[in-house]
Amino acid sequence: MIKIRQARDADRGPVLKFCINTFTLGDYIDQVWDFWHKDKHGRLLVAEDDKKRIGMAHVALCPAGERIWLEGIRVHPGYRRSQVATALIDAMIEFGHRNDARQASAIVALDNLASQRMMDKNGFAVVSRWAYYCTGEGLKAARSRARLATASDSRIIWNYLGSSRIFRLSGGMYVQSWHWYPLERNTLNELVKKRRVIVAGEPVKGIAIINPGGYWKRKDVLQVVYLDSCSTEILRDMMSFVSNIYVEGRFARFQVLCQQSSKMTLVLEEFGMKESEEFLLYNKVFTPRAAP
Secondary structure (H helix, E strand, C coil), X not given: CEEEEECCHHHHHHHHHCCCCCECCECCHHHHHHHHHCCCCEEEEEEEECCEEEEEEEEEECCCCCEEEEEEEEECHHHCCCCHHHHHHHHHHHHHHHCCCCEEEEEEXXXXXXXXXXXXXXXXXXXXXXXXXXXXXXXXXXXXXXXXXXXXXXXXXXXHHHCCHHHHHCCCEEEECCEEEECCHHHHHHHHHCCCEEEECCCCCEEEEEECCCECCECCEEEEEEEECCCHHHHHHHHHHHHXXXXXXXXXXXXXXXXXXXXXXXXXXXXXXXXXXXXXXXEXXXXXXXXX
């Protein structure tokens, strides 16, 4: 019988043994296990059968508290198609119920058909398609008319997003440490204060949100975690501005996560960015439990 419980220190080794070759380039669970195990706003879960570790997953409560993020679902190869993943998802939804969440979100690689079927089966729907680009060399300083947004820009930016097709196709989300969160007005204001929002055009005709602090143990990575403009000229301006930050900050890697589109790809390739992967962003709204 499958049992789902909170992870213990002793689970790390046995679980990582079946999380080595999950993808073509390996897996990342060894890089995040310690972070997830110590997560005060989430739970690292382990599935076991007769005391044998056969699966794992991590669930985190998003900052606003109304959504949970599901990630790292892994199942031992010998136990696939045995409802282990479904049991883990049920346990994560239960965590959401206990914390008064109303929605659950997750990403699945575009070529991972098995996981897509699992998400469909468990009532999740695709809300957006994202692409991941990266480079570690070749970027040079460039002229740009883009600039860091100020507090006086916040209302204009929000109005721009309200009529943006890309914002709608992005599911109204941005990325933080590989979690997709709703880009709401209060969030935008905070990001502007932290000098993480770049704008171009008069009035605003494009917006980029950056993360200069890296993620997990990687502090040498500069990320664009939201990118939006229908104009290739504006996209080039914003990418030039971010490229200057990359060069001056001496980062080791430069990554872009954005809504997948041919126009985005065209401009990003001009900057030596190569598409590494595409993701489907899934979401599920679940009915809160009635009070006892």
